[in-house]
Amino acid sequence: MNITLSIDEQIVERARKRASAMGKSLNQEIRDHLQHLAGDDDLQHDLDYLERYSGLGDSNGWKFNRDEIHERK
Numbered sequence: 455m456n457i458t459l460s461i462d463e464q465i466v467e468r469a470r471k472r473a474s475a476m477g478k479s480l481n482q483e484i485r486d487h488l489q490h491l492a493g494d495d496d497l498q499h500d501l502d503y504l505e506r507y508s509g510l511g512d513s514n515g516w517k518f519n520r521d522e523i524h525e526r527k
Contacts, residue, residue: 476506 466480473483486503 476510 469483470480473480476483478486489499
């Protein structure tokens, strides 16, 4: 089924770049999201999703330090 959406062009471009960085098309990312929203996911799909997106964060060099976390100011 084809769906027509009204979305700001800048949002589409940013979303397209993020999807591309994950090795997917924007179309595939939207299909995956709708499948998830509809509740059609299975455990393997969820595991694949977690594996694909894990480690994509950027800490900007910050490392966890337990003492800093509990430091009172």
